[in-house]
Amino acid sequence: MSGSIPELPIVVRDALMPSAQxxxxxxxxxxxxxxxxxxxxxxxxxxxxxxATADWPAQPWTALAPAREGAILYRLGFQDMAYGEWKHGTWNFQPWREGPDLYKLWEPCREQGSSITPQTGVALGCVEALAELHRAGWAHGDVQPAHFVVGPERTHLIDLALARGGNVPEGYDFPFRGCLVHYEAPEIARSVLATGEAEPTQEADIYALGASLLISATGWRAVEYPDDAPRSVQREAVASGQRRPVKVLGELGELIDAMLSPAPEDRPTTFEVAKALS
Incomplete structure (x- = not known):
C-alpha cells in the first residue's frame, strides 16, 4: 500500500453507486x-x-480502525452507515458532515492583531456534541479541533475509532495507545509512557476539549515543548502537569482553565461546562 491510493472496494461502490467522489x-x-x-x-x-520504517514502528491497528468505528456508530444507533472488510483491512461509510472544523472556523481569532473573540455559541456546540457521547456511556479518546465539524444546524463530533464504553467485536478491537499528544491529558500521557497503553475516560475528553478550544482560539498548545520534539519528549512534558497560562478572556477562558486541570477529579463535566456557557 505504500505510496499508492487505494480504490473504493467493490462492495462500497455497489452500496453507494457513486456519482462523484x-x-x-x-x-x-x-x-x-x-x-x-x-x-x-x-x-x-x-x-x-x-x-515499519526507520522512524516508525509497524501499526497494524490502522487496518481495523474503520470497522471499529463502524461498530461503535452502530451501537450508538446510527442507521445510515455500514462497515466491513476489504483485501487490505477494513472500511466504513457514514453520512458526510458539512461544515468547517473548529480550528478552521476560529482562524480569524488567531490572526495577528485580531479583535475577534471566540464565539461562546460555537464552544457550546462542541460541548453539547461531546456531552451526547458521554451520556451514552462512551469516552471519545481522540478529541481534537479537527473532529468537531460545525454544521449549519449542529456540531458533529466525528472519528470515533478510539472510543471506549461498550462492546466492540473482538476481531476489530485493539488497545488504546494514546492520541495526538497536543490533546492528551497528563494521566493518559503518564500511562502510555509507563505501559504503552491507557484507558480513555470522559475526564480525559474534557481535558482534550479544553486544549482544543485553547489552540483553536489562540494558536497555542496547552503544554509547551519543541515542535520537532520526539513523541516521548512531548508526552513527558504533558505528563508533568505543567502548562501554559490560558490567555482567553472572560468566562470561556475560566472554563478552559478548569478543563485543563492536571487532576481529573477537578475538571468540570460536560453538563457543568454547558450550563456555564448557556
Missing part, C-alpha cells in the same frame, strides 16, 4: 473519500496496516 485524506494507514451518491453524501474510510 473526492479524495479528502491519504495518510499513513487511512484514506478518506467524500462520495456523492443517490442516497446522499457520504464519508468513506479505508484502513490498512502501516509498515
Amino acid at each position: 473526492r479524495l479528502v485524506t491519504n495518510r499513513r494507514g487511512s484514506t478518506v473519500w467524500e462520495v456523492q451518491s443517490h442516497r446522499g453524501k457520504y464519508a468513506v474510510k479505508l484502513g490498512y496496516p502501516v509498515e
